Amino acid sequence: MDAKEISLKEKDVRPVVDMLNDYLANYHIHYQKLRGCHWNVKGQNFFTLHIKFEELYTNAQLTIDEIAERVLTLGKPPHSRFVDYIKESTLKEVDTIGMKDMDMVEEILADMAHLIQIERDLLEATDKAGDDGSNDMVNRFMQFKEKNTWMLRSFCGKK
Numbered sequence: 001m002d003a004k005e006i007s008l009k010e011k012d013v014r015p016v017v018d019m020l021n022d023y024l025a026n027y028h029i030h031y032q033k034l035r036g037c038h039w040n041v042k043g044q045n046f047f048t049l050h051i052k053f054e055e056l057y058t059n060a061q062l063t064i065d066e067i068a069e070r071v072l073t074l075g076k077p078p079h080s081r082f083v084d085y086i087k088e089s090t091l092k093e094v095d096t097i098g099m100k101d102m103d104m105v106e107e108i109l110a111d112m113a114h115l116i117q118i119e120r121d122l123l124e125a126t127d128k129a130g131d132d133g134s135n136d137m138v139n140r141f142m143q144f145k146e147k148n149t150w151m152l153r154s155f156c157g158k159k
Contacts, residue, residue, distance in 0.1 A: 002075045010075070012129040017076045019122050020134065024067045024079055025088035026118060030111045031060040036096030037104040045101045048155075056108070056148065063141055070134055090114065102156065109152055112145045119145075 003013045038053035068078035079085060086093070091111055096104060119142040126135035153159070 005075075006073065006133070008074070008129065008131055013074050013131055016122070016125050016129050016131055016134055017071055017074050019118075019125055020067055020071050020074070021076075021079050022088050022090075023115075023118050023122060023138075024064065024071065025085040026091045026115060027060060027064050027067060028082070028085040029089045029091040029093060030115060031057055031064060033091075033094060033096065033107065033111060034060055036094070037099075037108065040096040040099065041101050041104060043101040049101055049104065052152075053104075053108075059144065066137060070137055073133070074131075090118075105152055105156055109149060109156075112149050112152075116142055116145055116149070 003010045034053050034057035038050060038057060041049045041053065068080075071078040079088065091114055094107055096107075099107070119138050122138045123135055123142075126132075126138065
């Protein structure tokens with residue numbers, strides 16, 4: 001597959017593909033953090049957060065697959081090794097064992113803010129490349145995180 005097969009110019013989408021691979025790496029770190037929170041949450045918010053973290057990691061898993069498939073659609077291979085995810089990601093791993101429930105929420109909120117910034121940068125790049133397919137995909141992912149940011153902030157009693 002080549003970008004020209006879907007009426008895009010290779011030189012225009014090359015930066016988008018690189019950004020999508022970085023986005024994929026960040027999403028994998030976020031996904032694993034969500035899994036750790038789901039497995040290790042304790043306390044009086046257990047039932048609420050256990051379910052919410054599962055919802056978020058299930059969504060992240062689907063998002064990861066869609067990002068990787070978009071990279072393939074644009075004619076390049078997606079990152080697929082943990083060593084690449086850790087090297088490329090600007091999100092950092094955390095040890096969720098023993099982490100307080102509300103600290104977990106704060107960590108996920110920070111990840112979401114970081115991912116939303118990556119998405120905004122991607123929206124600019126995809127717009128510049130004329131890549132409406134990637135733009136639409138990233139916009140959907142951003143809207144999901146914006147809504148969940150509002151919900152988690154409300155859960156924490158924040159504005």
